[in-house]
Amino acid sequence: MSTGGAFGGNRxxxxxxxxKGIFPLDHLHECDTEKKEYLGCLKxxxxxxxxxxxxxxxxxxxxxxKNLMAKQDMSELGFxxxxxxxxxxxxx
Numbered sequence: 001m002s003t004g005g006a007f008g009g010n011r012x013x014x015x016x017x018x019x020k021g022i023f024p025l026d027h028l029h030e031c032d033t034e035k036k037e038y039l040g041c042l043k044x045x046x047x048x049x050x051x052x053x054x055x056x057x058x059x060x061x062x063x064x065x066k067n068l069m070a071k072q073d074m075s076e077l078g079f080x081x082x083x084x085x086x087x088x089x090x091x092x
Contacts, residue, residue: 024068031062053079 026032038059041052049056057079063069074080 026068030066031059031068034059034062
């Protein structure tokens, strides 16, 4: 006989959150500017995310700075070769 049933799972154990992928939502819109820049880039580049990696990195750095996700080295998140673009390059 199973201990949890089809809908309840094991009721005796506390759930363990996954290491990555779940983090607090930005209810105060602290990183909205970075998010909108990234989404705008995706839209203008026909969803080719490689062209927008610098903005994705900027967004994640904002989230880490505002404690909306755990601080982590960017190389661990796949950004070892991504450099920051300055404002003159963004305008081209």
